[in-house]
Amino acid sequence: MSAALPTYEDVLDASRVLDGIAHRTPVLASTTLNDRLGAQVFFKCENLQRIGAFKFRGGYNAIARLGPEQRRAGVVAFSSGNHAQAVALAARMLGVAATIVMPNDAPRAKRAATEGYGARIIDYDRNTEDREAIALDLAQKEGLTLIPPFDHPHIIAGQGTAVKELLEDVGGLDALFVPLGGGGLLSGSLLAARAIAPDCAVYGVEPEAGDDGLQSLRKGEIVRIGPPQSIADGAVTQYLGKITFPIIRDQVRDILTVSDAQLVAAMQFFAERMKIVVEPTGCLGAAAAMNQCVPMKGMRVGVLLSGGNVDLARYGQHLQAG
């Protein structure tokens, strides 16, 4: 093992970088839910973070740490989702030029938001072209620094600051549920939880259809799966990262999965009872807690709501379903 893994020290550094820059998002609770579960549940609302998701934390931390030459040359990222907006906004705030490689069929709202932050968008055809190759080619030709979505020490450390805040704000927790895609959020959360609340059991939660993380944990090595079909579009990654996996393997209590129907029920609960918009991927941790995927009676439970960016038409359909 050669790559140095990030530590809680890196989370603390990220927390200093983000102080006064990222929102210290609120922690909400629902008496109805607490009564139903016989537990105390604390929701860390990263759906209310800048750009509507925790990804601003990691993106800003990674770009803020670049040297003057790298900043002058600019950064590149490939994403159609929240990472694109995070890199675009963070780069603009830091006076760095951003290029985002995005599929030509990306939702118009996401594209417009990314452009609105001043990023240059490079289109690709997701059926015939490889976005990573395009981004690496641009990086080489133009001297841009690639900002990866999850497998990077500064990204992981930045994402870990959300759980650091949650634990500071509510005190000890018995269990914590965190959405899992490529594992940047979960590995950062583990670094924070291990340091601040070592007895807290941390669970990663994936969509049922994209359970590569669970398979990897069981097998003890990174398992690659085909493109998953789930409404949790921020967590349909096909494999964990070389940095995120060892942290997760060594520190996570377990990885759980939830169905799309359970995600829809959670979205409906947040809209109807708590008056907040949470995107399907953002509901992963909540769905595991609401369905008591592990025993929770009498416990203090943290849930990370990771994002709130929805396509309004699709969101409306989800709210009406069931």
Ligand SMILES: *Cc1c(COP(=O)(O)O)cnc(C)c1O
């Ligand atoms: C990216 C994302 C995730 C997954 O994060 P990873 O660091 O890739 O595991 C979860 N929820 C939302 C809203 C996201 O944008």
